[in-house]
Amino acid sequence: MADSAARFVPQTNSLAKLQAAAADCQGCDLYRRATQTVFGQGRAKAPLILIGETPGDAEDRAGRPFLGPAGRLLDEALADAGIDRADCYVTNAVKHFKWTPRGKKRLHSKPSSREILACRPWLEAELAILAPQLIVCLGATASQALLGRAFRITKSRGEVATSDSSGWVLATYHPSAVLRAPRPADRHRMRSELVDDLKTACRWLATHVGQANRAMKNQST
Ligand code: URA
Numbered sequence: 228m229a230d231s232a233a234r235f236v237p238q239t240n241s242l243a244k245l246q247a248a249a250a251d252c253q254g255c256d257l258y259r260r261a262t263q264t265v266f267g268q269g270r271a272k273a274p275l276i277l278i279g280e281t282p283g284d285a286e287d288r289a290g291r292p293f294l295g296p297a298g299r300l301l302d303e304a305l306a307d308a309g310i311d312r313a314d315c316y317v318t319n320a321v322k323h324f325k326w327t328p329r330g331k332k333r334l335h336s337k338p339s340s341r342e343i344l345a346c347r348p349w350l351e352a353e354l355a356i357l358a359p360q361l362i363v364c365l366g367a368t369a370s371q372a373l374l375g376r377a378f379r380i381t382k383s384r385g386e387v388a389t390s391d392s393s394g395w396v397l398a399t400y401h402p403s404a405v406l407r408a409p410r411p412a413d414r415h416r417m418r419s420e421l422v423d424d425l426k427t428a429c430r431w432l433a434t435h436v437g438q439a440n441r442a443m444k445n446q447s448t
Contacts, residue, residue: 230255230345236352242271245352249322255345257323257338262287267318267353274360274432275310277301278350278369279319280401284333287324292317293402300402301365304418308425316357320369321346335403343372354393360436362393363428366401374398385424387431397431399424 232254237244246266252258265282268291277293285295293301305312320343326333338346350372354362364370370378373390380398387397405417 230341231348232346233348236348239352240356242267242353242356245349245356249349252322252349254348255323255342257321257325257342260326261323263290264322265290265292265319265324266322266349267316268292269312269316269318270314271316271357273314273316273357274436275314275363275428276316276318276354276357276359276361277363277365278373279317279365280368280403281319281321281335281338282324283335283403284324284326287326287333292319296406297402300406300418304402304421304425307422308429310425310429316353316359318350318353320350320372322349338368340376343368347372351392360395361387361428361432362390362396363425364396364398366404368401370396370398384420385427387427395431395435397424397428 232252235248235252235254237248239245249264249266252264258264265286279293282292283295283297286292302312305315321338325336325338325342327336362373364373367380370380373393373396374388378398380400384399385397387395390396400417400421402421405414405421408414408417
């Protein structure tokens with residue numbers, strides 16, 4: 228039988244119940260080496276959901292998404308775009324940390340397509356309960372999970388598109404990709420494009436969703 232979280236996902240409208248059930252997920256092998264499931268976190272009525280790839284080392288230890296270096300960059304980029312993270316819901320396409328040892332360090336490894344698929348029922352359940360107005364995919368893993376394997380950040384970053392399964396989606400860089408860019412000039416450019424894309428998301432919400440105006444802080448363009 229293919230790996231899947233489906234049998235662990237309860238029928239519920241409660242994010243808290245979903246999160247409690249996810250703590251025991253053994254839908255693929257990643258749970259074996261992770262400290263805990265890192266479930267999504269944020270406002271239940273958030274108009275905007277941000278989806279990353281997998282928790283990193285800091286997130287695995289703390290049990291919360293986007294806390295480490297990538298999380299700090301995300302917080303800064305959101306603030307620069309006029310978005311308060313407290314108004315968003317933040318989650319990952321894969322809910323367990325995947326890592327390889329390097330000395331005393333645990334280095335992040337990219338999840339396989341099989342692991343991404345196995346974890347998808349959690350993401351689908353979160354999206355079904357939250358029904359966000361707009362989803363921001365951070366990086367290729369989340370983007371391809373929602374927009375298809377052919378999606379390329381390099382080509383279609385910053386555009387709001389519809390996904391048959393998930394509604395309105397905008398894809399942008401993963402903050403870790405910005406941090407990993409080898410040249411300072413590239414890091415600078417990517418950071419500023421990430422902020423621009425988040426501003427696009429904020430503007431889109433303000434234009435398309437009246438109520439979202441209140442949820443988002445004033446954004447300077
Ligand atoms: N990278 C992610 O994709 N998610 C996190 O939670 C942290 C780092």
